Amino acid sequence: MEKIEKILQEIRPEFVFTPETDLITEGILDSFDLITLVSELDKEFGISIAGVDILPGNFCSIHAIRELLKQYGVEP
Amino acid sequence: MKFVFSHRKVSGLLTILPAHERDFVDEMSNFNFPLARSLKLKQVMGYDKHRLVDGLVCVSDLVVFGLEYLFKQGWLGRDDFDALVLVTQSPDHFMPPTSNIIQGRLGLKRDLLCLDINQGCAGFMVGLIQGFLLLDQPSIRKVLLINADVLSRKVSLRDRNSYPLIGDAASITVLERSAEDAPIYANLKTDGTRCEALMIPAGGFRLPSSPETAVLEEDSEGNFRSKDHLRMDGSAVFNFVQVEVPPMIEEVLQMAGTKMECVDTFIFHQPNCFMLQKLADRMKVPYDKMPSNIVENFGNSSGVTIPLAIAFNLKDRILAGDVKACLSGFGVGLTWSSALMNLGPLNFCEMINYQ
Numbered sequence: 012m013e014k015i016e017k018i019l020q021e022i023r024p025e026f027v028f029t030p031e032t033d034l035i036t037e038g039i040l041d042s043f044d045l046i047t048l049v050s051e052l053d054k055e056f057g058i059s060i061a062g063v064d065i066l067p068g069n070f071c072s073i074h075a076i077r078e079l080l081k082q083y084g085v086e087p
Numbered sequence: 088m089k090f091v092f093s094h095r096k097v098s099g100l101l102t103i104l105p106a107h108e109r110d111f112v113d114e115m116s117n118f119n120f121p122l123a124r125s126l127k128l129k130q131v132m133g134y135d136k137h138r139l140v141d142g143l144v145c146v147s148d149l150v151v152f153g154l155e156y157l158f159k160q161g162w163l164g165r166d167d168f169d170a171l172v173l174v175t176q177s178p179d180h181f182m183p184p185t186s187n188i189i190q191g192r193l194g195l196k197r198d199l200l201c202l203d204i205n206q207g208c209a210g211f212m213v214g215l216i217q218g219f220l221l222l223d224q225p226s227i228r229k230v231l232l233i234n235a236d237v238l239s240r241k242v243s244l245r246d247r248n249s250y251p252l253i254g255d256a257a258s259i260t261v262l263e264r265s266a267e268d269a270p271i272y273a274n275l276k277t278d279g280t281r282c283e284a285l286m287i288p289a290g291g292f293r294l295p296s297s298p299e300t301a302v303l304e305e306d307s308e309g310n311f312r313s314k315d316h317l318r319m320d321g322s323a324v325f326n327f328v329q330v331e332v333p334p335m336i337e338e339v340l341q342m343a344g345t346k347m348e349c350v351d352t353f354i355f356h357q358p359n360c361f362m363l364q365k366l367a368d369r370m371k372v373p374y375d376k377m378p379s380n381i382v383e384n385f386g387n388s389s390g391v392t393i394p395l396a397i398a399f400n401l402k403d404r405i406l407a408g409d410v411k412a413c414l415s416g417f418g419v420g421l422t423w424s425s426a427l428m429n430l431g432p433l434n435f436c437e438m439i440n441y442q
Contacts, residue, residue, distance in 0.1 A: 022127070041308040042322045043128055043247070046361055050131045062329025062365035067322070 014087050015073050015080075018051045030073045045070055052076070058083045089342060090273040092219045096265035097428075098229075099162060099435045102398045103153040103257040104385060105138045106440040111251050118247040119309040125247070133360035133379065134251040137386025139239040144441070145179045146235040147188045149257035152441050154193055154231075157259065162435045165193070168229040168261070170200040170221050174210035174390050176419065177237045178203060186233075200227070207285070208356045208418025209275075210234050210390025211258075212426060215414075216273055218262040232260040234390035241287055243303065243312035248321050252359055254386020257441075258394035261434075272342040274335060275424035284323040285419040289314035328362060328417050332425075333369050336413060339425045347372060349411065350427070352401065356416040357381035357392040390416065397430065398438050405431030 019028050022044050026032070034040045040048065048070060049060050060083065069079045080087050111134040115125040128134055140149075150173070157163040173186040180188075186201035200221070206213045211234050218230040235257035242253045289300035300314040312318055332355075340346060353372055355363060363379035366372075378400040381392050388395065393414055397405065404410050409429040417423035 022124070038307065043132075043308075044124070045322075047124075047127045047131055050361065059365070059368040061369055062325065062362070063369070065325065065329070065365075 035067045035071045056085045092271040095219045099261035101259045102438045105140045133383040135383040137254045140255045169227040170230040173233045174204045174214040207389045209416035209422040209424045211393040212416040212424035230262040236389045243316040245311035252387045254388040256388035256391040258391045271428040273426035278421045281421045284320045350413045351411045353377040353413045402436045
């Protein structure tokens with residue numbers, strides 16, 4: 012969990028993140044931040060999140076990101 | 088829709104790029120975003136250099152320059168071709184067709200079929216299919232497939248979604264009959280219900296340009312553009328490509344009875360390197376078989392990116408011999424299309440700068 016928070020903090024240092032923070036509807040991450048996030052998650056965990064999984068719903072909170080990473084065999 | 092062609096080939100390729108190179112780093116201050124966030128994008132998306140026309144340079148200017156170069160080099164005779172198919176989304180005028188303007192400016196023969204096609208990122212594929220179909224006619228010996236766009240003139244300087252990646256360019260591809268019967272397999276799909284994902288809302292007959300359509304509006308992400316500008320729903324386009332392209336490639340490989348690993352190279356339209364790497368990952372294609380270096384060097388020039396990627400990455404190989412290539416274009420329309428064919432040996436393959 013800390014790794015996800017750390018990556019988010021690097022992308023948007025002006026925000027404080029909690030597991031429930033709504034990343035999309037509150038406008039914290041724009042579409043390009045989402046791409047940066049995916050790229051960083053890929054690097055950090057040695058995976059390639061499939062393009063078809065890059066949907067706002069999978070990145071709307073730290074909790075949702077964690078659930079997505081589990082599908083790639085990663086326990087963040 | 089599926090197509091199979093035989094006794095057809097690409098025999099020459101020339102790309103024409105504006106000489107003026109712009110740098111993303113110099114443009115970052117135009118955008119309404121912190122520089123650090125824009126720099127991240129430079130890494131992830133491959134934004135770096137791009138080529139844009141200066142002033143009022145039009146499609147016909149790039150193409151006439153390129154054709155005169157070919158005539159001067161002796162690589163193409165003025166009367167060698169019987170059809171000129173121009174694929175563009177940025178015609179010189181609504182009317183007449185820009186292909187006719189090119190014919191007139193060069194004083195080409197009257198016995199020439201001139202055809203404009205309004206297509207974008209899939210425009211090389213649409214033009215290729217059209218050109219190969221025209222070669223069914225005995226009176227047509229060679230087809231010039233010309234892809235050209237100067238869309239930077241329709242992109243807002245303050246739109247970080249589109250401006251950093253846009254590029255202007257033209258290409259001239261010679262299509263003709265081949266003595267060899269190496270089948271070419273192609274497919275093409277259309278979904279106009281999603282046409283608003285990539286569009287220029289104003290300037291046509293539905294919404295004529297006016298002082299109102301020229302007003303800059305801020306979107307939810309802080310980009311400024313007007314209705315006269317190109318607008319792209321980046322997330323929708325990204326998802327469209329990731330969902331639709333891999334099965335289309337599978338289909339064309341099945342048509343040919345071959346497998347992914349038997350293809351030498353995958354030359355795809357070049358929207359940005361992130362999108363292409365995600366496609367490569369999904370299709371399990373090594374990155375070195377799918378070049379994604381066009382946006383970072385020249386920008387995304389719609390239908391020109393495929394011929395540009397061929398000339399930039401494969402020149403020596405396709406001048407010397409043949410390469411089994413899977414080509415694919417996808418974008419505005421929405422339209423997506425692919426082809427599996429042998430490329431080369433070509434009579435010429437060159438990149439020149441428009442001065």
